[in-house]
Amino acid sequence: MSNVVVLDNGGGLMKAGIGGERDPTAVVPNCTARPLSSKKWLVADQLLSPTEDLTSATLRRPFDRGHLTNPDLQSTLWAHIFANLLKIAPSQCSLLLTEPLFTLPSIQRSVDELVFEEFNFKALFVADSPSLVHLYEASRRPYGLVSKAQCSLVVDSGFSFTHAAPVFQNFTLNYGVKRLDLGGKALTNYLKELVSYRSVNVMDESFIIDDVKEKLCFVSLDVDRDLQIARRRGKTNLFRCAYVLPDGITHTRGYVKDPEEAKRYMGLDDGASLDSLEKDETDRADIIGKPEDRRTIDLSKNEFSMTNERFIVPEMLFRPADLGMNQAGLAECIVRAVNSCHPYLHPILYQSIILTGGSTLFPRFSERLERELRPLVPDVYEVKISSQEDPILGVWRGGSLLASSPDFETMCVTKAEYEELGSARCRKRFFR
Amino acid sequence: MEEDGSNSIRRMSTRSRKIAPKMAAALASSDNRTQAILARLDALENDNAATEAVQQIDDDDDEVSLDDDDDQVYQKKQSKSTKRKTRQAKALENAKKASRTFLELLHEANLESLPPHVPSYLRAAVGPPSSSSSRHFCTVCGFTANYTCVQCGMRFCSIRCQTIHNDTRCLKFVA
Numbered sequence: 001m002s003n004v005v006v007l008d009n010g011g012g013l014m015k016a017g018i019g020g021e022r023d024p025t026a027v028v029p030n031c032t033a034r035p036l037s038s039k040k041w042l043v044a045d046q047l048l049s050p051t052e053d054l055t056s057a058t059l060r061r062p063f064d065r066g067h068l069t070n071p072d073l074q075s076t077l078w079a080h081i082f083a084n085l086l087k088i089a090p091s092q093c094s095l096l097l098t099e100p101l102f103t104l105p106s107i108q109r110s111v112d113e114l115v116f117e118e119f120n121f122k123a124l125f126v127a128d129s130p131s132l133v134h135l136y137e138a139s140r141r142p143y144g145l146v147s148k149a150q151c152s153l154v155v156d157s158g159f160s161f162t163h164a165a166p167v168f169q170n171f172t173l174n175y176g177v178k179r180l181d182l183g184g185k186a187l188t189n190y191l192k193e194l195v196s197y198r199s200v201n202v203m204d205e206s207f208i209i210d211d212v213k214e215k216l217c218f219v220s221l222d223v224d225r226d227l228q229i230a231r232r233r234g235k236t237n238l239f240r241c242a243y244v245l246p247d248g249i250t251h252t253r254g255y256v257k258d259p260e261e262a263k264r265y266m267g268l269d270d271g272a273s274l275d276s277l278e279k280d281e282t283d284r285a286d287i288i289g290k291p292e293d294r295r296t297i298d299l300s301k302n303e304f305s306m307t308n309e310r311f312i313v314p315e316m317l318f319r320p321a322d323l324g325m326n327q328a329g330l331a332e333c334i335v336r337a338v339n340s341c342h343p344y345l346h347p348i349l350y351q352s353i354i355l356t357g358g359s360t361l362f363p364r365f366s367e368r369l370e371r372e373l374r375p376l377v378p379d380v381y382e383v384k385i386s387s388q389e390d391p392i393l394g395v396w397r398g399g400s401l402l403a404s405s406p407d408f409e410t411m412c413v414t415k416a417e418y419e420e421l422g423s424a425r426c427r428k429r430f431f432r
Numbered sequence: 433m434e435e436d437g438s439n440s441i442r443r444m445s446t447r448s449r450k451i452a453p454k455m456a457a458a459l460a461s462s463d464n465r466t467q468a469i470l471a472r473l474d475a476l477e478n479d480n481a482a483t484e485a486v487q488q489i490d491d492d493d494d495e496v497s498l499d500d501d502d503d504q505v506y507q508k509k510q511s512k513s514t515k516r517k518t519r520q521a522k523a524l525e526n527a528k529k530a531s532r533t534f535l536e537l538l539h540e541a542n543l544e545s546l547p548p549h550v551p552s553y554l555r556a557a558v559g560p561p562s563s564s565s566s567r568h569f570c571t572v573c574g575f576t577a578n579y580t581c582v583q584c585g586m587r588f589c590s591i592r593c594q595t596i597h598n599d600t601r602c603l604k605f606v607a
Binding site: 031060065066067101102104106107163164174178179180181185186189190193197223227230308312319321323324325326327328329332333336 | 469475477534538543551553559564565566573574575576
């Protein structure tokens with residue numbers, strides 16, 4: 001029996017499990033929340049139970065801007081996970097922990113204290129997510145380019161930020177890493193802001209708006225055209241879609257009013273010009289009948305409809321300048337990351353772009369990225385973008401793979417070594 | 433004549449002084465804009481900030497109610513001002529206990545002092561975009577916006593949206 005705990009400690013979700021298994025045992029939010037009605041703070045998996053009413057719940061996260069800033073809170077969350085979900089005794093196990101790139105030394109020290117002094121783990125290995133993603137992808141396709149060239153460009157768009165990180169021979173080239181300070185959290189907050197201004201005040205409803213974002217947002221392939229479509233009235237507006245807020249009695253979770261309606265944008269052709277589309281749509285509307293049916297708002301239910309918000313929100317990843325942010329978009333971020341590596345690596349890096357992280361789950365994300373990237377890359381290079389099979393769990397699976405490798409024990413820092421050498425010198429072992 | 437002339441010059445100078453506050457106001461208004469942008473970006477990283485404040489007050493109440501059991505009589509005798517003081521002290525204590533934000537830790541780490549070839553958190557940021565053009569979306573309805581609010585720099589697309597903007601959210605992010 002393997003006794004390595006693999007913990008992908010993300011700002012949004014914690015992925016925890018036993019090394020060697022395919023999927024993590026627990027994928028739970030990395031936060032505590034307290035519903036309005038109670039005085040008790042709910043932890044991690046308790047937030048996922050369908051009976052809890054999380055309307056206007058107060059939230060606390062141990063992470064700020066992607067880095068661990070509240071070790072006390074993190075330790076209660078970890079204790080809960082280790083005891084109740086994984087059912088392991090930390091003093092019998094080693095830990096493989098992921099940490100964001102460029103973690104500050106002071107934060108590393110507090111993590112070490114947590115792992116060795118509070119939980120008494122036998123040994124610790126700290127990994128960064130791009131190298132684990134690379135490891136996993138390389139092992140999945142032993143004859144693919146990623147594993148032959150031992151080189152890939154991992155684009156990890158997570159909860160707090162987005163990294164474009166070149167990986168070479170299982171090591172992240174940290175001089176080539178470029179970071180964009182936008183992630184799922186900022187997008188959710190942006191959507192919150194938009195919906196609150198335009199229809200219902202949802203500023204306190206992080207969980208609901210997260211759900212709205214995951215179910216309804218998509219990446220537009222042609223923003224100008226889609227904005228014009230979003231302006232239309234009635235049935236011809238392919239993007240309008242209603243979301244029903246929970247009422248606390250019959251349903252405690254919100255839901256998309258009409259899933260068919262939500263998927264109508266999928267029918268849009270790439271090349272279709274606006275005129276032909278318009279004609280087509282008016283025809284269809286005639287056949288289907290009165291456009292009024294769905295437009296009438298049901299007053300017994302609290303709902304709001306979304307149109308252009310659905311694609312304007314993920315759009316910010318590609319053009320942060322629109323938000324007033326002085327940062328380049330994702331495509332340019334990738335180009336800069338590649339350009340800071342050795343020229344010999346450029347063609348391979350462009351051919352092995354791997355998308356991972358929850359924010360890449362927006363429909364059509366990779367198509368749009370390819371469209372943005374192609375004009376920026378010299379035309380002699382091929383651009384190939386592949387998404388991970390499960391972008392949220394990809395890092396964890398890589399970690400699980402690494403934990404089950406025979407050399408893993410020798411790579412770790414043991415508790416004895418930590419006590420002898422201290423945090424800073426132990427960290428040197430992880431080459432970062 | 434000469435005196436008049438000198439007077440007029442004096443007047444000129446007083447006039448320019450009168451202009452100065454206007455200039456200052458103009459500068460302040462441009463500052464409003466950057467302030468608004470920064471505050472907005474900061475707001476994107478918040479988790480339920482509004483409820484957090486309420487929650488702290490709740491905590492205070494809890495502690496007070498615990499104290500009540502011990503010395504109810506004593507508390508009744510206490511004047512309001514001293515009660516406030518203890519609350520303030522508690523708030524201070526809470527602030528000390530509260531975890532620091534990442535930006536504070538970043539500032540403490542003093543990454544600027546590293547030599548330029550060492551990759552660090554600051555140098556990994558992607559940096560400004562190569563083209564300075566940005567599309568403008570109406571902050572009210574979300575469509576392409578051609579106009580800018582003179583006060584806060586937010587965008588709107590039509591008179592209708594402008595009135596909504598002025599009524600509800602102009603200078604919202606400026607303290």
